[in-house]
Amino acid sequence: MATLPELPDLPELARLRSLAGVKWTRYSPDVLPAWVADMDLPPFPGAVDAVRDLVERGDFGYSFAATAALPEAYATWQRESHGWAPDPAEVRVFCDVLQAVDAALMLRTAPGDGVVLLTPVYPPFFRVVESVGRRVIDCPLEPGTWTLDRERLESVIDDRTTAILLCDPHNPTGRAFTRDELDAIAGVAERHDLLVISDEIWSDLVFAPGEHVPFASLGEDAAGRTVTVSSASKAFNLAGLRCAVAHVGDARLRDGLAALPDHLLGAVGTPGAVAALAAWTGGREWLEGTRAFLSGQREHAAERLADRLPAIGVTIPEATYLLWLDMRALGLGDDPAAWLLEHARVALSPGPDFGPHGRGYARLNLATSRSVLDAILDRIEGVLR
Ligand SMILES: Cc1ncc(COP(=O)(O)O)c(C=O)c1O
Missing domain, CATH: 3.40.640.10 (Type I PLP-dependent aspartate aminotransferase-like (Major domain))
Incomplete structure (x- = not known):
């Protein structure tokens, strides 16, 4: 089996791992989570x-x-x-x-x-x-x-x-x-x-x-x-x-x-x-900045995947920070997220959870830093290329 790329020593990982929310606590620390729809970006400062x-x-x-x-x-x-x-x-x-x-x-x-x-x-x-x-x-x-x-x-x-x-x-x-x-x-x-x-x-x-x-x-x-x-x-x-x-x-x-x-x-x-x-x-102003950042994340991820893993079908989202990945051509079965969790140590949301038409799909949460997103994509590419 391919070895996983080393996790870069990212400063944001210390903050994220200190959070009590389910996103960063459900899986063991060697797993990079990109599942539940929470953002890794700090919340709106006005609300804080x-x-x-x-x-x-x-x-x-x-x-x-x-x-x-x-x-x-x-x-x-x-x-x-x-x-x-x-x-x-x-x-x-x-x-x-x-x-x-x-x-x-x-x-x-x-x-x-x-x-x-x-x-x-x-x-x-x-x-x-x-x-x-x-x-x-x-x-x-x-x-x-x-x-x-x-x-x-x-x-x-x-x-x-x-x-x-x-x-x-x-x-x-x-x-x-x-x-x-x-x-x-x-x-x-x-x-x-x-x-x-x-x-x-x-x-x-x-x-x-x-x-x-x-x-x-x-x-x-x-x-x-x-x-x-x-x-x-x-x-x-x-x-x-x-x-x-x-x-x-x-x-x-x-x-x-x-x-x-x-x-x-x-x-x-x-x-x-x-x-x-x-x-x-x-x-409003904070939201506009956040939206621009998330828009960049979706373009970046879609380009990387199209370039390096063209067998994954990607629909670029018009909205949300979610990337819905069609992995049916890869032969990973109904639940590619389970396979990726085991082999790439990344946690995506299982496609079948979204109903029978989600078989063979997985959902990736893009709302994290560019470096964490790249680390997630490195791991996925590392095991699938
Ligand atoms: C479509 C949709 N509705 C509702 C929710 C959850 O809403 P709430 O924050 O009120 O629990 C989510 C969370 O991801 C969602 O995607």
Whole structure:
């Protein structure tokens, strides 16, 4: 077997290995992690300052101001970033994105109902649908381009399909769906009276010249049947702080949420709320720099792989910091990530976790320093060339 290249003595490795998060603790220290969607870059400094201020004041008493300010801050951020002006009165704060998805499915669909997923897709989507007793309706995207197959979408819907759970921008493929594709989905949703749950957590990481089109901005019908879920956690690197929002355009869901016992869904902790508020009120310049850096990472990785390992099929992401690698031609079986973990000591996300159409694929997280990314690619190339 090929020997692994020596790990360069990178200064950032000491900081990364000191972190308590799952990314750097799940595997042994000889493994370079590029799996879970956390960034190795330090989080948005404005959010760090906001949390530090709380800590320095010892300000851990009951506090509702930041949470109460989030709907307005999110609405303003959306208007200024994506030209969509949601009504802050229809925005509700959640502890995380999947909590809002669970609530929407439980309140607006019935056991046995079908929920469409555009696959391969973010693994917890399968679990949230199945754990509430709904059925996954699989609608695969076109392999390679990961575009929407409109006829397939129309054809998979049965008479018990009541919702579609979108991920736009799309994890793991990095697609930012076009207005045309979203219009086609909106047409299907209207014809079949579907609830649209649009997970737009990656919306602030779309690379120019692409744009993010909020689903609820497509028109009146779309706005009235959509719940848009989001968080500052991906773009500003705050996932451990647990804070998300949902714009509930669907009136029946708003009523359903309003009727729940006050404490059933819990409340966000102050650190999560102040950090998200700092991001959506002062994070634009930092975000632009981060996006430019991540754009460079995707180009660099795609060029290196095309040059040195052309057997891997790479779709350059239009959004996200995720690279979806088609490794089917390499003969590594259904789960190339497992093979790479064993032989290259790099941890990618296993393709099959993203559904049956992820077999033979792996997902690589690009959000690290250029040197760590190069060390990861050196290891992959070292065992595969
Ligand atoms: C599409 C998508 N939705 C939701 C999440 C998780 O959201 P949260 O930070 O609220 O846990 C992720 C995390 O990677 C994601 O990719």
